[in-house]
Amino acid sequence: MIQQGQSIPNGTLSQLTDDGMQSLPTQELFANKTVVLFAVPGAFTPTCSEAHLPGFVVLADKIKAKGVDxxxxxxxxxxxxxxxxxxxxxxxxxxxxxxxxxxxxxxxGLEMDTEGFGGIRSQRYAMIVENGVVKQLNVEEGGQFEVSSAEAILAAL
Incomplete structure (x- = not known):
């Protein structure tokens, strides 16, 4: 599993925008920026939709006010x-x-096999990344939602 102080590995993520499908190399996404990256096991799932994502939506301005790009x-x-x-x-x-x-x-190194739920998914986590280097990494224990919340990340900034 990636650790604090390590660089984000090279890879590509995708985003659908008004301009169509975008491929985002991680080297570009994290370069010369402070990024809060949080992961959920699945979109539209209960904890993810009721607490994890909404917390970051509500606190986005406060998080960005702490220097997050x-x-x-x-x-x-x-x-x-x-x-x-x-x-x-x-x-x-x-x-x-x-x-x-x-x-x-x-x-x-943050994958988990959810078998009948959906197969390989991400563990629930949140990290603060500065210029491609992990400065803070909060990984949840199975089934928990505490350390990766927007409130926990805001407190760590």
Whole structure:
């Protein structure tokens, strides 16, 4: 599993925008920026939709006021699902990123096999990344939602 002080691995995430499908190399996404990246096991799932994503939507201005350039949500879903979920959650201040084949999640060592739920998914986590280097990493224990909340990240900034 990636650790604090390590660089984000090279990879590509996807985002559906008004200009169409965008491929975002992680080197560009994290370069010369402070990024809060949080991951959920799946879009439209209960804890993700009722607490995790909404917390970042509500606190986006306060998080950005602490010097964060980008707040991004990533899940092992496709970009169409991530955009629809972001629209449904009024997450216009956040980047909704897709890791469709879980390759980025696997490169971080933060994948989990949910078997009947959906197969390989991301563990729930949040991290603060400065210029491509992980400064803070909060990974949830199975089934928990505490350390990766927007409130926990805001307190860590």
């Amino acid at each position: 980008v707040i991004a949500c990533v899940a092992v879903n496709d970009a169409f699902v991530m955009q629809a979920w972001g629209d449904a959650q009024n997450a216009s201040e956040l980047m909704m990123l897709a890791d469709g084949d879980a390759s980025f999640t696997k490169s971080l």
